[in-house]
Amino acid sequence: MNRLSRVLLATSIACLSAVPAYADLKSALIALDDKEYEKSAKMLAAAFEAGEYDAAFYMGRMLELGLTGAPDINGAIALYATGSAMGSSLAKNRLGILHMEGVGVLQDYKQGAKLICEAANVGEQNAEYNCGALYQEGKGVSVDSAKAIDYFKRAAIQGNVAARNMLADIYAGGKGIDVDAKKAFDLWQQTAAVGNPYGLFMLAKNYSEGTGADKDLIKAHAYANLAAARGVAGASEMRASIETKLSPDDVVTAQQVARSWRPAPDAEASGNRGTQLNAPGPDKSERATRSEKKKN
Template sequence: MAQPLSAGPLEDGKTLLEKKDFANAAKAFAEGFDEGDGDSGFHLARMVELGVGFTPDSVKARALYIAAAEKGSAAAMNRLGLMHLRGENVRQDFAAASELICKAADLGNLEAQFNCAGLALDGLGRAKDPAIAFGYYEKASQNGHTGARNMEAALLRTGTGTGQDLSRAVKLFEQGASLGNPVSLYGFAEMLENGEGVAADPIRAHLYYNLANERGHPGARDALERLTASMTPTEIEDAQARARNWKPAEKAEAN
């Protein structure tokens, strides 16, 4: 019987990693890296850094990240940037962090787009620019990054770096809330309670505060208690029944 064709060292390595065959995963990533694939080098570096199939070695991992970045791995650039940002095994350098992370963002790496947006929003290693931050959050959000979608919604809600658009903000929060993301649940609940971009609805607001609280959002308990104090017993019972019957969607709607 013919053997199945290999998907290539990178994909083979990922498959073996999922199967917890760490030794052969490392071999596959090393093979891909030797053939010039930077992303294979990134995954090998990650295994070394986290001690997956190896004794953890942050110095060796950083050297591998540098080599992988030189071969074009945006993921490796982002990780190196985070090391500079946090001062991990290297001198803290916000400018170097911004250069690496935002270069990776421009290459299409979702995590880097999210991180670059945060740097631009806070003015770390680059000029503070909410409009640039919004642009990166929007790009990552459109490609399914949950944190970026929440930040896009938050900036649209306040009109930071973009025109205020409450209806768009509430739609984005609702998308994340449908999946059970606690930040999205809380943001959607706030907008429902206040009638921002949507008709005020205390029962639905209670439902989503309740769900956010169950998922550990730090502000949800106080918000839930405050809102509950203003509702009738019938409204509270309705909201609690909805919470008991609520189930997350399988996937988000398109932005």
């Protein structure tokens, strides 16, 4: 067990008689985002002892990712289990994901689904997305499209990017729900606004076809350009195809639109952070330490 593992486990699970004044989760996460890992570890442990049990999730992720040493999956699981038992929906969701994936624990779809959906049922938005995906796929639970859509809607209301993209796909394809191109477009517009590559790509596609919105090839080119810059498969080909339908002046205008575009504040700021199962579209990476809960 590396030094950080010892610090986290010793100071987080043991009951301390005194809690430092800085024992708040928000300050600990600021230190974590600033990559002050040792400082953050101590602050997270103190926050945990002060009753902010989501700290166990963040401490577990630090160990799981090996932010200051070798990854320690066993230490991470111990923290997730402790946090889950104390009521942390973030820790419970992550523990459920590990059971689904069979990482550090036996792969057990039923147990994984139980943990994830319990976290979803207390409003953890990434767990809501995950539980919806499980009902959609029939992993650990019986296939139930209506329940899947309900969980996706709950997560989408909270601003979960993956859930909004998934719902958009569902509305566009009429999977268990009436086709509604306008609702699909509106949802992709929301995810594109925060810089999500899949949302940008789908806006380009919709504007190029006039689906869910008026056809606008300049906007289509601009969004395809933005998606291509983010490495979305097929985006550069779409941009090239749209360009053949534009005048040279219109291409210049579209490029200016793309250059001027800026994501909305807080855009994709915290990413997936190990809290979501595979999301729709090309952006499925697990990015570092914090939960997407700010706000897939």
